[in-house]
Amino acid sequence: MATQADPGNTADVADTDATSGATELSDPSEPSRPSEPSRPSEQSRPSGPSGIWRRGRVLATAALLLGLLLLLHGSIPNRIGNLGSLVETFLPWCGLFVPLLLAGALLRRSATAVIALLLPVVAWLNLFGGLLTDKSRPGGGLTVVSHNVGAENPDPVGTARALARSGADVLALEELAAEARGTYEKELAQAYPHHTVQGTVGLWSRFPLSDTRPVDVAMDAGPLGDAKPAEVKMAYNRGMRTTVATDHGPLAVYVAHLGSVRVNPRAGLSSGQRDGGAQSLGEAVAAEKNERVVLLGDLNGTLDDRAYEGLTSRMESAQETAGAGFGFSWPATFPVVRIDQILVRGVEPESAWVLPATGSDHLPVAARISW
Known part of the structure; x- marks a missing residue:
């Protein structure tokens, strides 16, 4: 004997769909899929404690090369175009690269690049730091x-x-x-x-x-x-x-x-x-x-x-x-x-x-x- 659907129940389902939105029903015959773990966005990835050490590696390398240039300028050969003498002529001006690299390091928020800059800073001060002070004395005949x-x-x-x-x-x-x-x-x-x-x-x-x-x-x-x-x-x-x-x-x-x-x-x-x-x-x-x-x-x-x-x-x-x-x-x-x-x-x-x-x-x- 056929059973008729209760019109009241049909109205309840319709009301539910209207108030809560359509709900997608899963097919019970399909196996359930494991949910994929969420991935951090590109902006949030380097914001962790280790990000400041991973960023700015190119800047850090440039800083180390600058420091080595200041420390080892005497080893630059003169065989090709007197390159060593040319570098030594303008050696004090190499210090201008330090604030440029520092600005880049701060912009990138790179602790590695900032620490690497210590090498050229110390090397430059060792070569030219004494010239920054007034060493004149009274007297002289x-x-x-x-x-x-x-x-x-x-x-x-x-x-x-x-x-x-x-x-x-x-x-x-x-x-x-x-x-x-x-x-x-x-x-x-x-x-x-x-x-x-x-x-x-x-x-x-x-x-x-x-x-x-x-x-x-x-x-x-x-x-x-x-x-x-x-x-x-x-x-x-x-x-x-x-x-x-x-x-x-x-x-x-x-x-x-x-x-x-x-x-x-x-x-x-x-x-x-x-x-x-x-x-x-x-x-x-x-x-x-x-x-x-x-x-x-x-x-x-x-x-x-x-x-x-x-x-x-x-x-x-x-x-x-x-x-x-x-x-x-x-x-x-x-x-x-x-x-x-x-x-x-x-x-x-x-x-x-x-x-x-x-x-x-x-x-x-x-x-x-x-x-």
């Missing part, structure tokens, strides 16, 4: 100034007068053009009764000069085999040596303008003439019998460059010993390197500084020394 006045200086009169007001007792000039030599001699005559010019370098002094002779540093053969042309005579001399009779005794003073360097994308750093001149100058200083020696000049390179080991092993930099900051001197409009140097032996630098710009593309550098 003799003020020396060196300036590459520039062969194309449009205002030699103004340059000479500015140097005369500098208070220098001994003034060395490099890159003296033949047509401007008379101007400097005239403008400096009153302040400096004694002077000598050897080729394109000269020395003006308040004290008498003696035993003056040229030092050939202009075009010596260098590591790249570039030798002095036969037609170049000593009139083109770019180095000299003289004795200054100071109130404290004789002082041997060298003035030098080493050969220029060029950076070529294909050949790298071309510095053969400069390196050969630096070697000759180092040999001259080593053979100097006077215990008190001052070297003034445009060396066309920084003292971090291995090319100057013959000089830096025998003399100390006045700027590094008694200056404040890096003392950048070139180019005058926006100095980025110190290629104008004052080196001493047997005397004590008390202070060192950079003078205001003149009409030259170099800034004058000065130091006060004592016995």
Whole structure:
């Protein structure tokens, strides 16, 4: 006997569907599927405690490479384009990569990259941290100034007068053009009764000069085999040596303008003439019998460059010993390197500084020394 459906029950089911929404009924004949575990999203995955250590591995690697560059710059070979000397010329500026890498590490929230940055920071401070403090002291009996006045200086009169007001007792000039030599001699005559010019370098002094002779540093053969042309005579001399009779005794003073360097994308750093001149100058200083020696000049390179080991092993930099900051001197409009140097032996630098710009593309550098 057939059973009729209760219309009341049908209404109850319809009401349930209307209020709670349709419900999908599973087929009892199908096996049940295990539920898949939930996966964390890409944003939530690195937010755990270990995420800060896994992120920023590329930044950490870059930081370690920077630190090794600062620590082992002397091991970079010069065989290919003088790469080692090129890196050492701008070595202080490698420190600019530290804040850039730090910003990236903080942005990535990477503890690994931050810790890796300790290596370049410590290496940079070990090399240049001492230059950040003012090491000048009061005193000093003799003020020396060196300036590459520039062969194309449009205002030699103004340059000479500015140097005369500098208070220098001994003034060395490099890159003296033949047509401007008379101007400097005239403008400096009153302040400096004694002077000598050897080729394109000269020395003006308040004290008498003696035993003056040229030092050939202009075009010596260098590591790249570039030798002095036969037609170049000593009139083109770019180095000299003289004795200054100071109130404290004789002082041997060298003035030098080493050969220029060029950076070529294909050949790298071309510095053969400069390196050969630096070697000759180092040999001259080593053979100097006077215990008190001052070297003034445009060396066309920084003292971090291995090319100057013959000089830096025998003399100390006045700027590094008694200056404040890096003392950048070139180019005058926006100095980025110190290629104008004052080196001493047997005397004590008390202070060192950079003078205001003149009409030259170099800034004058000065130091006060004592016995």
